[in-house]
Amino acid sequence: MPEVDPPLAIVAELTHRCPLQCPYCSNPLELEPGRDELDTDTWRRVLDQAAGMGVLQVQFSGGEPLVRRDLEDLVGHAARAGLYTTLITSGVTLSDTRVDALVEAGIDHVLISFQDANADAGDYVAGYDGAHRIKCEAAARVRDRGLPLTINAVMHRQNLARMPEVIAQAVELGAGRLEIAHVQYYGWAMANRDALLPTREQLDEATAIVEAARERLRGQLVVDYVMPDYHAMLPRACMGGWARRFLSVTPSGKALPCQAAETIPSLSFPSVRTTSLDAIWRGSEAFNRYRGTGWMMEPCRSCDRREIDWGGCRCQAFALTGNPRVADPVCHLAPDHGALEPALRAARAVPPPLVYRRLGGTIVVPEDAAPLSVTPS
Numbered sequence: 001m002p003e004v005d006p007p008l009a010i011v012a013e014l015t016h017r018c019p020l021q022c023p024y025c026s027n028p029l030e031l032e033p034g035r036d037e038l039d040t041d042t043w044r045r046v047l048d049q050a051a052g053m054g055v056l057q058v059q060f061s062g063g064e065p066l067v068r069r070d071l072e073d074l075v076g077h078a079a080r081a082g083l084y085t086t087l088i089t090s091g092v093t094l095s096d097t098r099v100d101a102l103v104e105a106g107i108d109h110v111l112i113s114f115q116d117a118n119a120d121a122g123d124y125v126a127g128y129d130g131a132h133r134i135k136c137e138a139a140a141r142v143r144d145r146g147l148p149l150t151i152n153a154v155m156h157r158q159n160l161a162r163m164p165e166v167i168a169q170a171v172e173l174g175a176g177r178l179e180i181a182h183v184q185y186y187g188w189a190m191a192n193r194d195a196l197l198p199t200r201e202q203l204d205e206a207t208a209i210v211e212a213a214r215e216r217l218r219g220q221l222v223v224d225y226v227m228p229d230y231h232a233m234l235p236r237a238c239m240g241g242w243a244r245r246f247l248s249v250t251p252s253g254k255a256l257p258c259q260a261a262e263t264i265p266s267l268s269f270p271s272v273r274t275t276s277l278d279a280i281w282r283g284s285e286a287f288n289r290y291r292g293t294g295w296m297m298e299p300c301r302s303c304d305r306r307e308i309d310w311g312g313c314r315c316q317a318f319a320l321t322g323n324p325r326v327a328d329p330v331c332h333l334a335p336d337h338g339a340l341e342p343a344l345r346a347a348r349a350v351p352p353p354l355v356y357r358r359l360g361g362t363i364v365v366p367e368d369a370a371p372l373s374v375t376p377s
């Protein structure tokens, strides 16, 4: 098996069950049902294997990981194994009892996702009445216990105008870090791309606000900002490069190099039920397929940036061209760069209603799904 560095972090997607219904959900189109989820013992074994490989961090994610009653057990197990533990949660079920139990178990850090700074708009996007208020209460509980808090704000054309409020909200909630992430378009978010992709003008305005806030809040709030790929000229090193830093385990135990990897139908993924994490990481075909630079075609193969961005995002290359091996079309050098045009044109038109889903795959388009305060420029 090839010698490769161990992953920096594993993402333990404990469940796809979730009380919210965000129309940009990063979980796959076909959610894994609760009956297929790994049991506590299997997750414990996976955590031990991760620590044994030299992994430093585990991110407990979902769906909503608090749906699992054994979350505190798993956090405690990971902490005893020496892993830095982060809970990634919507916060809507983060009660006082659960926060206390998590602190007792040894949780290191909590990240709460927010859909907006405006309560009505946030509830609308989450598909959950009262979600915004409950999230604010959950954030206060986390801070009361002295835990480091990160706020994750997912931005798109329907909330970008409220960037100043989103930043002010993170300060008010006592977060040490604010992750501002634009929606990435694969999986379910692709169905809502025309409703969510901002125009270049909207983006430039929001970016200026973020840059000013970074200066103003230096020493108080760290602001991470991920630009929407479609407006960039060069791609991101998605996941730090395929199978270089992260390994994700789905609720049923499939090991993936990124959370969207299952959108690429030519790949099949090994299970942690039958194969060790180390064997999967170093030896599996799916992890090795796009690792490094050997798989690249031109223009990536001879490009100076090939070990900087690793050719961009494989899932995005597939979503936009049907071929996961080509240069990410975001790149201005990519032969498929024109594949972004229809989306950029749609961003200037009136947005269509959001398309929602529920566990089990039913698509729900609410009758009152009028777009929020959007003024196409």
Ligand code: SF4
Binding pocket: 234, 235, 299, 300, 301, 303, 304, 305, 306, 307, 309, 310, 311, 312, 327, 328, 331, 332, 333, 334
């Ligand atoms: Fe990155 Fe490939 Fe574009 Fe070079 S050609 S910048 S490696 S995507």
Ligand code: FES
Binding pocket: 238, 239, 242, 258, 259, 260, 261, 312, 313, 314, 315, 316
């Ligand atoms: Fe899969 Fe980028 S999301 S490689």
